Amino acid sequence: MRKWGDWELVDKPQFMLVNKAHSYDIAMSEASSSAQILDWIFQLHQKRWMTPESVHDLLSAFTDILDPQANFCSMGIERNGNAERLTQQYWDNPDPFGFAADEAGL
Numbered sequence: 001m002r003k004w005g006d007w008e009l010v011d012k013p014q015f016m017l018v019n020k021a022h023s024y025d026i027a028m029s030e031a032s033s034s035a036q037i038l039d040w041i042f043q044l045h046q047k048r049w050m051t052p053e054s055v056h057d058l059l060s061a062f063t064d065i066l067d068p069q070a071n072f073c074s075m076g077i078e079r080n081g082n083a084e085r086l087t088q089q090y091w092d093n094p095d096p097f098g099f100a101a102d103e104a105g106l
Contacts (some may be wrong), residue, residue: 002094004057004058004060005056005058006019006021006057007019007054007061008057009028009057009061009087014028014029015027015029015084015087015091017061019054021049026040026052028083028084028104029083031062031075031083032080032082032083032084033080033081034068034073034078034079036077037062037068037072039041040058041058041059041062042056044058046086064090064094065090066083066086067086071086072075076102
């Protein structure tokens with residue numbers, strides 16, 4: 001899955017999380033530290049158009065793509081995750097555990 005509510009992961013010209021409903025883009029290269037990820041979350045939370053559901057969808061996208069708990073701030077320790085590498089891995093295999101097939105009854 002590469003879509004979370006109004007948020008969608010696209011790969012041109014670079015990996016971006018795009019909210020087409022509100023013409024808002026996040027370059028995944030700008031989510032390379034826990035501070036940058038938090039900055040995006042809090043910056044967007046202040047937008048009038050961001051509903052609680054849209055915030056949840058953004059958090060779900062960051063979780064699915066970057067796995068921040070494991071790659072950026074495990075046990076409260078700042079880690080230097082590689083957002084571009086993690087995004088490429090997700091792009092290549094968005095469902096590594098086969099959950100989409102389970103949900104489809106396959």
